[in-house]
Amino acid sequence: MQNKQGTALYYSVKEQILNRIEQGIYPIGGKLPSESDLCTEFEVSRTTVRLALQQLEQEGRIYKMQGKGTFVSQPKIQETITQTINTFSEQMKSIGLQAHSEVLSLEMIPATLSLANFLDIKPNEPIIELIRLRFAEQKPYQHSTSYVPWKVAPHLIHDDCSGSLFELLKTKYHLKILKSVESIEPIIPDSNISNLLGIPENTASFRSESITYTTDKVPIEYSSTIVRGDFAKFVTERYYHF
């Protein structure tokens, strides 16, 4: 293999593997040739092949399974960061994916200090905690925990919460939702959530927190959602002004 001037050798190997993935020569979910086969084919050292594979792994294009080999990853779900709130199923539908949610737990708890702060209520006031697992194309995609003050939606604990929570708050509890303030951070999910999402431990993922307000500026929901990092990519467009 020729080493292009100024380009690290491993980068060139990486590019050629990527190219094969894009052309479907190495199909999604398929196994890559072994390290030593790649060494022979590209006429490079094992160190070079490892560096190329390491970068591809970091970029989420391939993943390793202990004792089984290296496989081509599912392409990422590209979610657009919009200015409007969309339900989970709307978001998924807009990119052509089937979605559904499973309720893992739904209970009434006393508000902790930080939940009380977020929701502008007193500590120990009753709140409803709703934990859901959201699926895209039958694969677990998000682990979401929502908190709603009990006084805002007193019957919520008996409702079917497998659909849109906002839709329910709007139609059944007549809440006028204005906006959500959302933040996104990178995290390593704990082992419980990693198991539920079906990802290897130490998979870099997103944590999204949001507080939702009514038109009267009353906070009515706080949520913390873990989004599988090996599956998700947020996309946005910015315009030039200066």
Next chain:
Amino acid sequence: MQNKQGTALYYSVKEQILNRIEQGIYPIGGKLPSESDLCTEFEVSRTTVRLALQQLEQEGRIYKMQGKGTFVSQPKIQETITQTINTFSEQMKSIGLQAHSEVLSLEMIPATLSLANFLDIKPNEPIIELIRLRFAEQKPYQHSTSYVPWKVAPHLIHDDCSGSLFELLKTKYHLKILKSVESIEPIIPDSNISNLLGIPENTASFRSESITYTTDKVPIEYSSTIVRGDFAKFVTERYYHF
């Protein structure tokens, strides 16, 4: 310590530690009491204290230093995801932080396959690679690599690139920038970049990729930026429409 009904004990310990951090009883950069001191004070088991500390670490509020103890983290930089492109120093200034950049390397290389795809040029066409480390308040914050086709800005390799690249492309090369399409993913930076950013290995971070287009829809820059996850949080507001 009283265990509030329905609230896990570790959660309550976590909340109290958080509260002390927020009140400055445990100051930023300061060391937390040892696990056994926390056990004694809160009258809980070591497992409970560990769970609380583990969650606080995952949320980026505290960090461990091998053999030295547990410390309170710097609060995160909250960058708003805007609809407009701002220069790095503008972004930092808007949240009251001093910023500067250092050029780590600036060279001409042949375009790899994927760069050629991104920039709509031929493989091996010359492009300029600019690698910068960006600082907020004198601390390394972002590691950014930009690629600009040579034909778009032929003299760039001799320019001072420590300021805004877009400003330079606009004023010196008369390019009319329209927009950037940006994506954000969670990643674990490689050890080289972790070292440059001064973060422990395996710190969940952001990778932001962007392609910038002129008003004639010509792609003129591709960039890949690693943003320290222990330092950064992206914030956005969404409005309700349905």
